[in-house]
Amino acid sequence: MISFDFMYFQPSSITETIDMYNGVHEQGEKAMYISGGTEFITFARTNKVYADVIIDSKGIPECNVLEMRNDDVVIGAAVSLNKITNSNLFPFLGATVKQIADHTSRNKITIGGNINSELIYKESVLPLLLVDARVKVVKGTDVRVVSLKSLFDRKMKLSPGELLLQIIIDSSYIELPYISLKRTKFSKVGYPVVSVAAILKENQLRVAFSGVCDYPFRSDEIEAILNDSTIPIVDRIDKVLGNLPSSIVDDLQGSREYRSFVLKNVLLDVMEEMEMGE
Amino acid sequence: MANKSWSTVGKPEQRIDAVEKSTGKVRYIGDYSAPGLMHAKLVKSTQAHAKIISIDTTEAWKMPGVRAIITGKMFPFHIGPILADRPPLAFEKVRYYGEPVAIIVADHEHQAKHATEKVKVVYEPLPIVNSVQQAFLKDAPLVHDNAEQYTKIISDVYPKASTNIGSHIKIRKGDFDTAWANSEETITATYSFNLSDHVAMETRSTRVEINPAGKVIVHSCSQSPFTIKKVLNQFFNVEVGDILVHIPMVGGAFGGKGTVQLEPLAYLASKAVGGKVVKLEFDREEDMTTAPCRIGFDATVQLGVTKEGKLVAGKYTYLLDSGAYSDQAAGITRAAALDCTGPYNIPNVWCDSYCMYTNHPFATSFRGYGHPELTFAVERTMDQLAEKLQMDPLQLRMINGIKPGHTTPTQTVLTANNIGDLEKCIHRAKELIKWDEGQKVQSGKNKVRTKGISTFWKTSTTATNAQAGAIIIFEADGSVNLNCAAIELGQGTKTILGQILAEKLGMDMNKVHVTMEVNTQYDPHQWRTVASSSTFLAGKAVVFAADHAIAQLKKTAAVVLQCSPDDLEVGGGRVYLKPDPTFGVDIKDISLGYTYPSGHSIEGQIVGIGKHIQRHLTPMDQQTGFGKPGPWWSVGVQAIEIELDTRDFTYSILKGVTVLDGGTIINPMTATQQMRGGMYMGLSYATSEKFVFDEQGIVQNSDLRGYPMLRYGEQPTEYLVDFIESPAIDGPFGARGIGEYGVIGAPACLANSLSIAADVELNELPLTPESIWQKKKEGTK
């Protein structure tokens, strides 16, 4: 039960959505976009989030696209994780998001909601960072397509009122070898202790992490280390652990020390699966 | 073995609630709404142990829709099922995080909830008792200052002044000290079993009204309708006859809905708004921490044996984390003591079982009632002992298995009727898990497969006067209605009782209508639907009710057929002459009395009544534990095969086996479901479930985001269940209880298999890859 009163709207166009957001804002009230709404509902009932007005982006046609357009895969921000997996348009992304939550929740959770989640995991971002995805965002009347990398630093750097519309992936990445490995506390359904996604492009390994630090990341330094075939693999992995962008998370899912143990093992598995051996 | 001439008993009849449930049509308590219904929400403690300095409700009163605010000062009394130590609303101080501090009644649920956020409570923190070991220390802070002064509701409870001991149960059988001194091999080990939650799908919910005539009408999802009456009478001075309790189908309970917590709160709420109907429904977080959870358990087990592996001495120290109030933990303390040895024949037994107060959420019954916990400790010790003796762990269990002629720790003499056949269970489980193919095999690079086993037993520790009754009435078409206060909580009890009645009357199941709802005004008294006791107690009541109806049917039919009642038999919807079954009368023609062509009528309707009360049960002697605590012991064996990755300690459960001797199995399909569901539940808390507390005693994972459990689909790949059916002569068709049993051995056999696989003793739950890694690390240092 959500105890506070709020208004709910589901506009059917981008303009209407933006106007509504700005209108609410001008009245000094708090507006919030939602797509799947699962995070909003679960946080609101424990007062971890508040809004006077909820603007549901699921009515916007652009946010519901899921198709190949010329040489691009285009995924609307309001598309559910299950739809992405089932479409098989981009198997790497499909496999990664299939490890998030449980089947029933994935019917509701959207990719836009996952990328913009308040939680530290945002696992769907991992493959997207590796394939140089672009995102289409709108603010006011200004629609722009930019690289995800330029907007994502620990989290999406959207300004207030800015809306994520679509994710665009160059189809040349689709055929690349990939792996997506997630370790949880015990049950398959759970937040990651460590989640790692990797692809091989032109014999170079690209890797992104979630659950390791308190944000998802991809790091040039780490990739350089892992691709350095002059060093034995175990040493490369040790070196990666010394070059993480911040300290390892220590929480209910796993202690810091345990997470580093798991990370080493998962990296070994990644290297083996991707045939990166010496 | 099942009697082949039975037509319904022993058959896999479909559960009578299956269609309604699978189509989503069942209305649970929380589904109810009606105009004028008011809603109560709780203000809960944010501290685990603190003085309440003040409660300021000014702002809350200003919120829309608020009709009443109740605080602990308005009912400063203690209630409880065994020891009355718990105020329904905290007053003076709070003793756990999540404890109810105030109730707000409003027109709408969100209004009530919103207003609770405006209540300002000022606390003065007190030192926290955050573990049973700490609680046990000499100068530990006291959770209750004068526990010894609380009113005892049941005799077997012994709070100790100036300590955190809520009860201490002793077993003294034989001469432990001498036997221990003379043992040729000994082992001592300690264990710890975490606090966890029931997590029934349906959260607890109730609604209460006080009608203008002064009747208190309660609707609740409870396992204890008659206890609700008792509590409202005992502590709130309402005449027992003025309290009406309705229980619809319950969406899972697992013991957690045996406690009477919400009903008194909703009663106070209704009273505060002039008797209007007030609904109190717990959110998941409240259901997990405000409502009672499962005990925590620390154990030290000492076993002494001969060189040949014959157990001669056993000493057991059990510390139960009962949390802030003793509730059923006091009873579990007793249950753990009286079955302390597991199903083994040990002549010299010493047990100290302590119910310890801490500043954790309070604990109540949970499927197994202390037995999964004690079995974990005992069965881990048996495995470690077998290793010391260099003996096959199964062989060690076989040598010591308890049998008719032996006595239990409380010195009850066992007979072929009151205990199942453990040896047969061991043999069957051994076959099913393929024990002889090896307990540990390498199954791949960094992979080992291992098998672990656990025996278990449990008696049903009911009140000594626990009882049930049944009433059967007939329809004009000869079909029959069964009314009985056993509650359907998903365990299938109503189906089982229907089968017993159908068998007795020789009728088809579809001619037996079992009333699902329980109503204390027309259902005969039943103790409670707990302790795996309903098949036995209510089943026997149904048998007697059927006999009573049969006698009446025969009497009427004898007049109609002009013969003696002794000449007659009932079956197939008819009453007929034994020597010539074609000569008879349909039940439909006599069920509401027989009417002659002339219009004259005789005998009137058939009403069958039946009842059963436990016989020869006694309390336990305070000094030695001597007594007869339960009517029978069901026994069983569980086994598990796992595969462990020895590099990263992830593992999967490949196979689960349960073999139970619960006497005659009335319905093999529902019984199998019970064993599977039970084992799965046991595996969930053995692998995952655990409340985490910070240093202030605050629960860190009081929601399902943070509280891990197994999900549907994560059961063992292969899941075998079998039954040994040594009938209990005095049970209905030879049945004993089975409801809780599937859960009991699961944690122990998981820990046994993983200890072998990881090559380290794993004596703490839950067993996550991280906890195994941690133990390995400590072990190799």
Ligand SMILES: Cc1cc2nc3c(=O)[nH]c(=O)nc-3n(C[C@H](O)[C@H](O)[C@H](O)COP(=O)(O)OP(=O)(O)OC[C@H]3O[C@@H](n4cnc5c(N)ncnc54)[C@H](O)[C@@H]3O)c2cc1C
């Ligand atoms: C059972 C369960 C398990 C989970 N396990 C995992 C896990 O293992 N890994 C993981 O990564 N996550 C996990 N999650 C978290 C889940 O992925 C996130 O909570 C996600 O945000 C929910 O998506 P939604 O579409 O419902 O979000 P919403 O509630 O709709 O929105 C979430 C946030 O995103 C913002 N937002 C939504 N759409 C847009 C948009 N188009 N533009 C800008 N901002 C937007 C909202 O304002 C809000 O702040 C789990 C969740 C559940 C319920």
